Amino acid sequence: MTDAYRMTEEQQPDLVVYDAQFLKQNDFPMFAAMLEMLGVQSLVLADTAHQIRSGGWADRTTINAAGGIDAFLRQRFNIAPSTISTTGPSHAEFCDATVWKPVVIGASTGGIEALLSVLSTYPVLCPPTLVVQHINGSFLNGLAQRLNRHCAARVAPAWANAELVPGHVYLAPGNAEHLSITASGQRCRLRAHAPECGHRPSVDVLFKSAVALAPDLVAVLLTGMGKDGAKGMQHIKAAGGWTIAQDRESCAVYGMPRAAQELGSVCEMLPLRKIGTAVLNAAVKSESMLSRVAR
Numbered sequence: 001m002t003d004a005y006r007m008t009e010e011q012q013p014d015l016v017v018y019d020a021q022f023l024k025q026n027d028f029p030m031f032a033a034m035l036e037m038l039g040v041q042s043l044v045l046a047d048t049a050h051q052i053r054s055g056g057w058a059d060r061t062t063i064n065a066a067g068g069i070d071a072f073l074r075q076r077f078n079i080a081p082s083t084i085s086t087t088g089p090s091h092a093e094f095c096d097a098t099v100w101k102p103v104v105i106g107a108s109t110g111g112i113e114a115l116l117s118v119l120s121t122y123p124v125l126c127p128p129t130l131v132v133q134h135i136n137g138s139f140l141n142g143l144a145q146r147l148n149r150h151c152a153a154r155v156a157p158a159w160a161n162a163e164l165v166p167g168h169v170y171l172a173p174g175n176a177e178h179l180s181i182t183a184s185g186q187r188c189r190l191r192a193h194a195p196e197c198g199h200r201p202s203v204d205v206l207f208k209s210a211v212a213l214a215p216d217l218v219a220v221l222l223t224g225m226g227k228d229g230a231k232g233m234q235h236i237k238a239a240g241g242w243t244i245a246q247d248r249e250s251c252a253v254y255g256m257p258r259a260a261q262e263l264g265s266v267c268e269m270l271p272l273r274k275i276g277t278a279v280l281n282a283a284v285k286s287e288s289m290l291s292r293v294a295r
Helices: 001-012 020-024 028-038 058-064 069-077 111-119 136-149 205-211 228-239 254-261 272-283
Strands: 014-017 041-046 057-059 103-107 129-133 156-157 168-171 180-182 188-191 218-221 242-246 268-270 292-295
Touching: 001 028, 001 218, 014 069, 014 272, 028 057, 057 058, 057 292, 058 156, 103 111, 103 205, 111 129, 111 136, 111 272, 129 180, 129 205, 136 168, 168 205, 205 218, 205 228, 218 228, 218 254, 218 272, 228 242, 228 254, 242 254, 242 272, 268 272
Parallel strands: 014 041, 041 057, 103 129, 103 218, 129 168, 156 168, 218 242, 242 268
Antiparallel strands: 014 292, 180 188
16 A cells, blocks of 8 residues: 555546455545545456446456556547556566466366466466376376466476465376365365276366365456366355466367356456456555546
């Protein structure tokens, strides 16, 4: 809040855009009073349309449908593109100070290219992310190396009791064990239980283990055959987590995302090219101002 107050006071923008969580800060009333005194417009970003309280609010789905925050602001406030800038840094610097929600991702057929697309948008200090990709275990190290080359963060197979920290992406290691997350959300867990939904590792096992972390959780279901992950995603959404699935047009196989959609498990159904950015936006847990419009 201190940075937002200082930045607004110094730069006096025409419009300030901030997350709904910002309203919970104890010193928010002082910030709101300053906006009113300076005559600065504000827009509050809600996770869903159900949270919108007034015309000064917008939900993330509406913003994504408009083509992103810049396009939305141009449409809503008739602001020229050259006047739009961001308080936060680019993805490469995005979050030295950001507290991230953990992210869980499931993928199958066509998932390697989908993961490359999503993870290549990650900054160095990305959200701690656990991934189940259906793949022959003998190819896992090669996959990890390929993803690691294309991702600013560190991508590697998970190990038992690995601590979840920003800047790391943990892949389910082979076919002998399921990857899950501890109830505290702080460590990986590997267990040699029977296959679930026909798979080991199973996306459903990972997703169900993460339900306790909602609403501070983002779950993503990418292209793949079958329905692994759909039920787990349903539980995550019901618990208040944010869920994103790849749309039909961009999927190599529209199976797993379709199963999740049919269960009502999906908050956002997006083309692959938009998923990486959507994941980062949804995973920001720090209550910092998201963007501003400078004069």
